[in-house]
Amino acid sequence: MKRSSSKSHMIEEMDGFDRLPDSLILLIFNSISDIKALIRCRSVSKRFNSLVPQTESLSLKVDCVISPESDSDSLFTLFKSLLKSIHDFFKPDPKTTARNQTQNSPARILSQFNRIRDLQIELPAGDLKLEKGAVIKWRAEFGKSLKSCVILGFRRVANPEGNSADEEINFTGGLKTRVVWAISALIAASARHYLLNDVVKEHREMERLVLVDREGEGTVAIEKEGLRECREAARGGQWEEDGGRTVVPCVRMRMRHEQRVQLKDGVWMEGVTLVVVRPCSGGGDGEDAELALGAFGGGIYGEAVQVLLKNKSYLLEMNSF
Template sequence: MQPKARVYADPSHVLDQFDRLPDSIVLLILNKLADVRSLGRCSAVSKRFNSLVFLVHDVYVKIDRVVTVDGDSDDPLSQSSPRHRNLFSNFLKFMLFTLLKPFHNLRSTNGSNKPVFPQLSHHSPAQVLKNFTHVRNLRIELPAGDVGTEEGVLLKWRAEFGSTLQSCVILGGTRIDQKLVSPEHESPVEDSGSIPDSFYTNGGLKLRVVWTISSLIAASTRHYLLRPIIKDHPTLKSLVLTDADGQGSLSMGEEQLKEFREKAVAASASSNRTQVPACNMKLKYAPYLDIPGGMALQGATVVTIRPSSEGSSGSNIRSETDAFISGAFDGPFKAAVRTLMKRRTYLLEMNGF
């Protein structure tokens, strides 16, 4: 008895279902993916994917650790870590290694079989991102906030930059905890609506000044380090640099990026950061503030900052500032800012530094 003949499909004629998708659909999927590590893995799948990955419009870079050139790493979330204290001086190093990790084994598709990034330690972040030639929206997340605070202290800031600082809002509180519920539902702290004299004598004002200066230094340092990336990506329309702690966020829109490219950035003489111009500040304070989510904020403070040269008159400027402040934070902190903005305003001035 002769065995029955079996017919097998020729593997070379099996249709890859992904090949049926047009490039526009694949790019739409890759844009939804955004994460640079995942995009790196996709680029290694096939020649077609490799040619499409670097055409995406949206890129998200999450930096989760500090890596030195010799490969040692420190925990960036530890307050005692020297890397935490020198986060910005090591920014280029850890951004470089984080960005390159998914690509370092990627080979060229032109037949030379050479690595796309042959020497890992010799490439800057700007060189890595240069392969993404159509980036419109770039979001970078640092592993931790830049301003050290004591446990229980709330400090959040958001800043907008063009070639220099345009607006900044800072929300702070000496302590955030569960709301105290009394039978009368009254605040446990006496509140006359004005800043008490003790605020000036017990270091309250000094603490807010420290918060303000520290936040502005953090924002201006982030801004300065973005120069090569902005220069090499004329397609950028939106750039956000934030951190995993949710402490600070620097943002630049299309017009602000255009201004950055057209005007010279004034660097601070004392460090690698953009110079902060002379500013007018408005401070609002509440000794105790109930916020949504069953929480309470003690020593609640909001500080709004604008360069002195821009003034504060004009309905357009006021409306833009109000919109920026109201949208600076999300959730209960947005409600906290809205409540604080109804409080009495105290004006301060600050020289450039």
């Protein structure tokens, strides 16, 4: 009997995991952040099951949101299918929710967490369909409406040895294309923002919400103050929407362009355009550098932005849409 008691005592001493405080385990869960992995952790033990819902930093990856309709070249059709798919993702039809919602549905997964402060949602693809060789990167900050949007567009990243017939791009001739780029990015940003409405309302402790895509095309960010604005607007019935997206206010677009930008590693970016968008009631043009570098402060995009900020700018104003 003494020998058995001694053996049991040794096992208890070896199992020191339960001695870890809840705060340390929650720190580990916040570092994991991936919702699917955290859900699996709930089955480990009763203790994990009770602690996982308290995780504050989460990352949700959406596997598929675009329907076959999006094969159309129509930008409207693409956004329509994207909106419908993601809207169903976050807010299923109440008539079918009860019978169709499974344990793995995103709406139910998010509802299992009650202390979300930092949430990142990743879509499987970007929203824009561009002509061959064109690349657009954008980042938009929102409150109840658009606060700012920084757009960086270029034709290609090329090596100087590879000459092409259309290397020289005339800015005036391409202005229409660049305006279309900017409007398309704003529509994509406002559509993503609208889709976050229910998530913002349901998780009132959230302090930061970011929606990105796996391709790195666009980012919508809502910080603490912006989230507060969203909730107040929702309570007051002031959340403006038009066809499944947030209304873009009257904006001022400050555009800069460079035909070719040589980067430090010898690579050239061609037809590079930087657009800083702010509501007409927003701050002064002196904020351009801060916004642009904040959106694209590192890597080759940051290099391009620093060059473009030294260039002459063109101002365009656009009515609310």
